[in-house]
Amino acid sequence: MCERFVIAPQAAVEREFPLQHAWWRFDASFNVSTRNNVPVVRLHEGEAEGVMMRWGLIPDWAEGDPLKSCTTHAASEELDRNKAFSGAWWRGQRCIVPLSGFYGWQLTPQQYLQPYFARLVNRSVFGVAALWDRTVNKDEDDVIEGCALLTVPANELLADVHNTSPQMPAILHRDEYEPWLRGSTARARSLLRTYPPERMVAHAVSPRINSLKYNDEQLIRPVLFG
Numbered sequence: 128m129c130e131r132f133v134i135a136p137q138a139a140v141e142r143e144f145p146l147q148h149a150w151w152r153f154d155a156s157f158n159v160s161t162r163n164n165v166p167v168v169r170l171h172e173g174e175a176e177g178v179m180m181r182w183g184l185i186p187d188w189a190e191g192d193p194l195k196s197c198t199t200h201a202a203s204e205e206l207d208r209n210k211a212f213s214g215a216w217w218r219g220q221r222c223i224v225p226l227s228g229f230y231g232w233q234l235t236p237q238q239y240l241q242p243y244f245a246r247l248v249n250r251s252v253f254g255v256a257a258l259w260d261r262t263v264n265k266d267e268d269d270v271i272e273g274c275a276l277l278t279v280p281a282n283e284l285l286a287d288v289h290n291t292s293p294q295m296p297a298i299l300h301r302d303e304y305e306p307w308l309r310g311s312t313a314r315a316r317s318l319l320r321t322y323p324p325e326r327m328v329a330h331a332v333s334p335r336i337n338s339l340k341y342n343d344e345q346l347i348r349p350v351l352f353g
Contacts, residue, residue, distance in 0.1 A: 129200070129276060129296045131336060132159050132229040133244075133347060135252045140166060140177075140225045143252040144304070147174035158342040161199045167274050169222035169259060170308050180222075184260050184275035186211055191264025191271050201258055201275040203297060203319040212275055215258040221307055221315060222274055223254040228347065229296060230336055231289025231329075242336045243288045244347045245329040247298070247322075256297040256307055256319060277319060284324035298322040 134140070136155045151166045159165060164179045182199055188210075189195035201212045228246035235241055247253050259274040278294035285295045297319045299307055306314050330349040335341045 129229040129231065129255075129278075130160075133157050133227040134159055134166065134225065135227040137166070139252050143301075144168050144175070144177065144223070144225060144254070146177045148176040151177040151179045153179065156342060157344060157346045158336060158339060160339055165224060165274070167222045167224055167257065167259060168254070168304075168308070169220075175308065178272070180259060181271060181273040182224075184212055184215065184258060184273040185262045185271055186214055186260050187262050188214070189262055191262045191267070191269060197273070198275045200278050200294070202294060203277055203279050203316075206316070212258050212260070215260040217312070219312065220259050222257045222259045223299065223304060223307065224257045224274060224276060225252050226255055226296070227251055227253075230332070231285065232291050233288050233331075234291050240291070242332050242334060243329050244332045244336075245285060245289070245327055248326050248328055254299045254301075254304055254307075256299055256315075279319055279321050282321050282324040282327070284327055284329055288329045295321065 134156045137153055153166050162183050165182045167178055167180045183197045185193050185197050196211045198211045206216045207213060228244055230242055230244055232240045232242050256277040257274045261272045263270055277297040279297045281293055281295040303318050307318050333350050336346050
């Protein structure tokens, strides 16, 4: 899965994603968690824009109440039937969340949860397919825009090191950004594939990642056993 992830500096993200409008403002973060605001690439009136959204999609029908529905991950096989995000899917509210890497946990034979950091080979920024929705809290008249990462079955690498989940983020190849944002529903669905394991690396990291009070580059450094 992807319970925590890493965001590169804004300048690096904008080199990966050319935008007509960059409304976002953010710094590098090494411990992004649910309900944090995250950078998102989406289309508005046919032009690519970068905005900040809450990581946690609250569907429009929930009226701004996360207790009614809030999801951080949307399994690709449930796009048509899960009402938490099927509306966003059929309305074409697709977006991309730029990541540098993400964390997952391995359940060891000793029943210890060892965190691992996974990233792509030779790519410091990559895009994950996502959906977004907008909802209004009627009591406070507050507009909330949130997103959910799409997931696909894990590849062999992540099935081993992130063995507490059978899913992984739906990572897009660079030439798939445009068809994901602009293509038909059928074309977009065809892009939701398991990313090749040979194009990824993963290594064990410190359990400091388990605490949200830490947010520094040391979190992604490899740790050695022995």
